[in-house]
Amino acid sequence: MAQVDVFSLAAAITALLLAAGLLIAYAINRNLTSFGWWAGAFALLALSLATVTMRLGVPAVWVKWLSWGSFYAATCLVAYGLHRSGDTRANPLARMVAGGVLFVAIATALTVLNAAPHYWMLFGPIPVLVFMVWSAALVFRAGSWGYGLTMVFGIVAIAIRSIFHPGGFSRLLNPPPPPPPVLRGGFAPASNPGAGIPLQQPPPTARGLFDLAPPPGPRPPVEHALTITLITLAALLVLAIALVLRNVMAELNRMRERSTTDAMTGLLNRVTFEEAAALRLGETGLRPVCAILFDIDHFKRINDTAGHAAGDQVIARLGQLLREMSLTHGISARIGGEEFAVILAGSDLAAARLYAEAIRSGLSSADFGDAVGWGVTMSAGIAIHQPGETLHGLMGRADEALYAAKAAGRDRVVVASDATAAAHRPGRAANRVASG
Known part of the structure; x- marks a missing residue:
């Protein structure tokens, strides 16, 4: 039976709603070409968010491949769409291929080593971060400071989520304690002779909104990383809204120019x-x-x-x-x-x-x-x-x-x-x- 973090699922639904809204806007006005690319990117992002914390009853490495592969594909789709619509001059195909090779190498290594889920959470975003840093450098070099600063904000947010997520770097530094030993031969309170009685019950741990430690237990439930998930979602929304508004303003300017200037000469009408x-x-x-x-x-x-x-x-x-x-x-x-x-x-x-x-x-x-x-x-x-x-x-x-x-x-x-x-x-x- 699949188990999904409620906040990741909520973020996935939000991304799907954004994809639907962008697709409707593109259907209404086909001049907003980048909106079509953004709709596809948010659909891939929704798939990534819905599967990033998914757990099945049996080990399923393909879920991790699907999750982080969708995340990287969404980033590539945005970059390629911006290039095709003329918002960026540098063709991202070489960066996309290089990042894809890096993703396949990291995912293959994690699969062969049978790495724990928190290693996927830590190393999975690396291809996306490399691709975005590389792209941001080219954007700054071209003089697009607004788009470059927005990309830097997204890079920082993704890095924070990867490092401080309970299933990421913090889990690597603070692994969960092993389960307490049990006394064989006793009777559990439920009168199950084979269950055993723990020698010492772990003390209850107070948990709050900003608690980044993983839940206790030998097999903790899916992480409820409310704070980090909201930070990530906010970063993605800010990045999307900034670029969408940029495209809307550019289209409005083009419409204003078409209504006030002569198309053949560029002079006023x-x-x-x-x-x-x-x-x-x-x-x-x-x-x-x-x-x-x-x-x-x-x-x-x-x-x-x-x-x-x-x-x-x-x-x-x-x-x-x-x-x-x-x-x-x-x-x-x-x-x-x-x-x-x-x-x-x-x-x-x-x-x-x-x-x-x-x-x-x-x-x-x-x-x-x-x-x-x-x-x-x-x-x-x-x-x-x-x-x-x-x-x-x-x-x-x-x-x-x-x-x-x-x-x-x-x-x-x-x-x-x-x-x-x-x-x-x-x-x-x-x-x-x-x-x-």
């Missing part, structure tokens, strides 16, 4: 740009603020002649230029198909014009290979913010300057003060669409 630009206008005070609108010349011709892939390549290159040359107080965005906008706080018209010319020349000198068979150019319009002017008014004047640049032959930068009557022609928007 139109809605986010308007919100950020309005806030920037309210914060500038007396400092000058300039708005710049960029538009790729003959973009429709690029798509129609060279293909949409070439058009996407041109857009991505312009977005890269805006990111690389972004200023401290600048806000860059893709606000249309081939139209980009920049807000420069603290820059006058001269500085804004130099910036726009640098972007224009950077795109015209870009090499797109065989994708586009001619030099790609763009036009730009600049306007400086006037006192009391709204963002809509500022962007409207920059748009008029951009149209003037298009009307003047493209591939140039025009400031709003230079865009006079040509900027107010009727049907300007329709003409811009037709002219590209």
Whole structure:
């Protein structure tokens, strides 16, 4: 008949519940790829916790192999899952194989030597500790201090459990006393002639919550290591929650970025740009603020002649230029198909014009290979913010300057003060669409 420690069983049930919760979260949102690996790891951990203190009526070494093998497999699954999801850069396969060889060697030695259960409790976690220490060193070297410190906490907790567990190192240093001799030939209180009467009854031992000594008796019951089990479970939960929250926050950040940025260029989208630009206008005070609108010349011709892939390549290159040359107080965005906008706080018209010319020349000198068979150019319009002017008014004047640049032959930068009557022609928007 199997005998299991009640606290180990409770910990196993908790691990199973965590595995189920992570699996449900992964089923709801498949982008949380590491949750699937964590669910499998907690299922293996539940198997390990349920069997680590299991006793059967007959010796069963395979239970120890199953328990500590599941523990090591759970650790490997977490490490490999984090690598596959991109949270860690170092491939853990070599460490997994090395730790697996170490586990097989230790388990084989304990089996051949017919080691007592407390030796398994002491030496069983060694492959896990070696694997985690090795992994933590690589994580710290990569600069992931939060994940590394969490791993160190788990290493310390596992080591404490192995050393101070009643079935581990403390049992090795303080083995249970041998059973008292019995007087043959007497009669036991139950009138069993063959039972014998002990010469001296062992005195009762007071036991408390923090008592780490094994229970008395020739064959003590399964250890009720409440304190150590709770420490271990708390360490595992802290490790799991820390990494799960890290993945959740990363996914939330990715979702926020997808909702606020343009996927092709990495710049802000139109809605986010308007919100950020309005806030920037309210914060500038007396400092000058300039708005710049960029538009790729003959973009429709690029798509129609060279293909949409070439058009996407041109857009991505312009977005890269805006990111690389972004200023401290600048806000860059893709606000249309081939139209980009920049807000420069603290820059006058001269500085804004130099910036726009640098972007224009950077795109015209870009090499797109065989994708586009001619030099790609763009036009730009600049306007400086006037006192009391709204963002809509500022962007409207920059748009008029951009149209003037298009009307003047493209591939140039025009400031709003230079865009006079040509900027107010009727049907300007329709003409811009037709002219590209």
